[in-house]
Amino acid sequence: MSERPRRNRSETEDRLKSALKSVLAEGGFGALTPSRVAAAAGVDKMLIYRYFGDLEGLTRAVAKGPDFFPSMEDVCDGDVAAILALPVPDRAAAIAVNFAHCLLERPLVLELMVWELVERNQLTAIMETEREETGLRIARELFGDLADNTGHRVNAITAILGAAVTYLALRQRKIRWFNGIDLKSDAGWAEIEVTIRAMTAHLAA
Amino acid sequence: MSERPRRNRSETEDRLKSALKSVLAEGGFGALTPSRVAAAAGVDKMLIYRYFGDLEGLTRAVAKGPDFFPSMEDVCDGDVAAILALPVPDRAAAIAVNFAHCLLERPLVLELMVWELVERNQLTAIMETEREETGLRIARELFGDLADNTGHRVNAITAILGAAVTYLALRQRKIRWFNGIDLKSDAGWAEIEVTIRAMTAHLAA
DNA sequence: TCCTTTTGTCTCCGTCCAGAGACAAATCAT
DNA sequence: ATGATTTGTCTCTGGACGGAGACAAAAGGA
Numbered sequence: 219m220s221e222r223p224r225r226n227r228s229e230t231e232d233r234l235k236s237a238l239k240s241v242l243a244e245g246g247f248g249a250l251t252p253s254r255v256a257a258a259a260g261v262d263k264m265l266i267y268r269y270f271g272d273l274e275g276l277t278r279a280v281a282k283g284p285d286f287f288p289s290m291e292d293v294c295d296g297d298v299a300a301i302l303a304l305p306v307p308d309r310a311a312a313i314a315v316n317f318a319h320c321l322l323e324r325p326l327v328l329e330l331m332v333w334e335l336v337e338r339n340q341l342t343a344i345m346e347t348e349r350e351e352t353g354l355r356i357a358r359e360l361f362g363d364l365a366d367n368t369g370h371r372v373n374a375i376t377a378i379l380g381a382a383v384t385y386l387a388l389r390q391r392k393i394r395w396f397n398g399i400d401l402k403s404d405a406g407w408a409e410i411e412v413t414i415r416a417m418t419a420h421l422a423a
Numbered sequence: 424m425s426e427r428p429r430r431n432r433s434e435t436e437d438r439l440k441s442a443l444k445s446v447l448a449e450g451g452f453g454a455l456t457p458s459r460v461a462a463a464a465g466v467d468k469m470l471i472y473r474y475f476g477d478l479e480g481l482t483r484a485v486a487k488g489p490d491f492f493p494s495m496e497d498v499c500d501g502d503v504a505a506i507l508a509l510p511v512p513d514r515a516a517a518i519a520v521n522f523a524h525c526l527l528e529r530p531l532v533l534e535l536m537v538w539e540l541v542e543r544n545q546l547t548a549i550m551e552t553e554r555e556e557t558g559l560r561i562a563r564e565l566f567g568d569l570a571d572n573t574g575h576r577v578n579a580i581t582a583i584l585g586a587a588v589t590y591l592a593l594r595q596r597k598i599r600w601f602n603g604i605d606l607k608s609d610a611g612w613a614e615i616e617v618t619i620r621a622m623t624a625h626l627a628a
Numbered sequence: 629t630c631c632t633t634t635t636g637t638c639t640c641c642g643t644c645c646a647g648a649g650a651c652a653a654a655t656c657a658t
Numbered sequence: 659a660t661g662a663t664t665t666g667t668c669t670c671t672g673g674a675c676g677g678a679g680a681c682a683a684a685a686g687g688a
Contacts, residue, residue: 225654225665246541248453253645262667267647335537336451338597346598353602374618377591377602382583385590392543393551397558397582413579420625430635430684458675467637472677634685644675655664 231269233259235280242326247333277341287327287348288320290356301360311415313360314379318407321387332388353380375421379414386410436474438464440485448530452538482546492532492553493525495561506565516620518565519584523612526592537593558585580626584619591615
């Protein structure tokens with residue numbers, strides 16, 4: 219009974235975009251084929267080529283959407299000043315844990331981050347530079363006040379914590395336990411938080 | 424002119440195994456198909472099914488080979504006692520860095536570890552339990568002397584360091600830089616080592 | 629020698645895929 | 659109303675794939 223217009227390019231594009239998301243969410247990037255996305259959208263696959271060039275163009279259009287990747291504000295849980303007011307260990311731990319939560323609630327981002335580990339293409343190249351910039355910005359703006367002797371290690375510290383959190387977030391999608399830690403439980407992540415705080419405790423400015 | 428016997432099951436099995444390795448090394452697990460492996464072995468693909476059940480059976484046969492995954496001895500660089508003699512921060516840093524080197528020199532293991540992040544099957548399930556056991560064993564045997572108040576965090580500490588090193592090792596296959604660190608250079612890994620040591624410095628027993 | 633088992637090849641089938649091109653229907657401009 | 663453009667569907671080609679099954683050749687036992 220609905221009176222939707224039957225020819226509407228922008229609506230079709232949206233259908234394709236959200237179809238891509240659901241295909242990606244259900245079957246992973248291994249299931250990401252033009253045929254499947256088009257079928258999920260209830261639309262002919264040729265429209266992918268006509269409107270987005272190819273599947274990668276469609277994927278890029280989805281990933282370029284705002285609020286897709288976690289921003290610095292997300293990592294600060296919305297309040298940059300509050301994070302900056304924390305002492306360095308708490309700050310590092312808070313950022314790491316916020317980052318973890320950002321990832322855990324963005325399954326599509328996790329899917330793309332796994333993809334990034336598997337192959338390199340135009341899409342993952344885009345992600346790569348975007349994330350590199352955000353990471354360095356976090357190190358600069360959120361830890362720029364560190365004393366020089368520790369400051370020159372800020373990149374390495376954020377790299378290690380970021381890498382750890384990223385791997386644990388990627389891993390929990392398929393495997394619950396890592397080294398005795400339950401990655402599917404709040405308790406597991408709380409333990410990680412406490413430990414990060416302990417490991418950064420001596421880095422006080 | 425060579426006088427090799429033309430019918431030799433065990434040789435054929437070996438050819439298939441090493442063909443699987445080279446296919447995996449060249450094209451990643453996404454390129455791992457019976458057709459390709461058989462072609463690389465110069466053998467008909469039906470022999471995979473006849474001799475190993477299916478491709479997964481062949482993969483399992485390869486992965487079960489000795490010295491495939493890094494053992495605790497590898498992680499200790501051959502001398503467990505020497506590692507145990509180190510103070511805790513140096514010990515943790517040494518193990519983490521040895522573990523990194525073990526991974527970096529085992530591209531096939533890295534490939535399987537990425538696979539593990541992508542999907543779960545019988546093969547990755549085997550890897551999962553094997554690695555979980557090794558990880559816990561390292562925590563127990565190499566850090567069992569820690570005081571209780573830090574000791575109860577040993578799992579979390581080794582999880583964080585192991586996760587960080589793993590992600591960095593996985594990532595450097597496709598992307599050189601992470602957070603300003605050059606993962607393709609010895610200098611980059613040296614910086615990681617120094618930073619791990621700094622981050623564990625206060626955990627002295 | 630003959631017969632059985634093992635080892636390996638070859639053909640075939642059904643399925644899925646990317647993508648080109650022709651075509652039809654709706655919308656828009658005039 | 660009419661012609662052009664946009665939007666969408668359909669068919670087709672060429673190829674890769676997994677895997678079943680028939681077949682051939684060699685090895686080995688009698």
